[in-house]
Amino acid sequence: xxxxxxxxxxxxTETGRQVTLMCHQTWSHSxxxxxxxxxxxxxxxxxxxxxxxxxxxxEVPDGYVVSRSKTENFPLTLESATRSQTSVYFCATSxxxxxxxxxxxxxxxx
Amino acid sequence: xxxxxxxxQSLIVQKGGISIINCAYENTAFDYFxxxxxxPGKGPALLIAIRPDVSEKKEGRFTxxxxxxxxxxxxxxxxxxxxxxxxxxxxxxxxxxxxxxxxIWGLGTSLAVNP
Numbered sequence: 129x130x131x132x133x134x135x136x137x138x139x140x141t142e143t144g145r146q147v148t149l150m151c152h153q154t155w156s157h158s159x160x161x162x163x164x165x166x167x168x169x170x171x172x173x174x175x176x177x178x179x180x181x182x183x184x185x186x187e188v189p190d191g192y193v194v195s196r197s198k199t200e201n202f203p204l205t206l207e208s209a210t211r212s213q214t215s216v217y218f219c220a221t222s223x224x225x226x227x228x229x230x231x232x233x234x235x236x237x238x
Numbered sequence: 239x240x241x242x243x244x245x246x247q248s249l250i251v252q253k254g255g256i257s258i259i260n261c262a263y264e265n266t267a268f269d270y271f272x273x274x275x276x277x278p279g280k281g282p283a284l285l286i287a288i289r290p291d292v293s294e295k296k297e298g299r300f301t302x303x304x305x306x307x308x309x310x311x312x313x314x315x316x317x318x319x320x321x322x323x324x325x326x327x328x329x330x331x332x333x334x335x336x337x338x339x340x341x342i343w344g345l346g347t348s349l350a351v352n353p
Contacts, residue, residue: 159339161340168345169345170327170343170344170345170346171282171327171343171346173340176339176340178339186340218281218282220281222339225270225272225287225331225339226272226284226287227282227284227339227341228283228284229281229282229283230281231279231280231281232279232280232281
């Protein structure tokens with residue numbers, strides 16, 4: 129039982145390309161979150177979802193798109209990647225108050 | 239605007255010493271205060287959490303102290319070990335209803351415990 133998985137774990141892309149980061153949970157947690165982690169900025173919330181087909185913006189949503197057609201999946205798309213989006217991206221799920229984090233995706237935009 | 243302020247940014251402690259990390263919050267509606275631990279290359283994981291109806295919670299070597307009037311809470315790691323070397327994040331939220339599952343995060347403290 130993997131719990132929460134993210135793919136790919138590492139990704140290098142070029143400026144202007146579209147990139148999709150995948151997040152999958154084997155639990156049935158209703159809430160899912162996408163964060164980016166950058167040195168000096170801690171964890172910043174990009175988007176979150178309270179349930180399938182319900183999503184909302186977080187602190188830094190610009191340049192990102194999410195969807196959630198199924199409870200278990202919450203993909204994050206960078207429509208036109210920029211160098212400022214080079215970061216480590218974490219997906220998380222929530223069971224009541226606790227958040228459970230995936231292993232992260234390290235994205236480099238050249 | 240940083241609603242949860244965490245200090246220090248980094249901390250070096252000798253093995254066996256006490257590590258203390260502090261957080262201050264602004265929103266009095268917050269009612270859940272967790273601490274997360276993150277090792278290099280891993281996602282954060284819940285370490286310990288407290289609600290404002292108690293002033294202290296202890297789990298093994300880890301203790302949260304909570305001061306509601308001062309709007310501050312802190313993490314104490316007793317008998318610090320090299321394996322405790324990690325980044326620690328405090329957070330706060332307004333409970334579990336509606337969109338209040340969101341956590342407001344501190345910026346993190348990098349702890350290094352020297353052997």
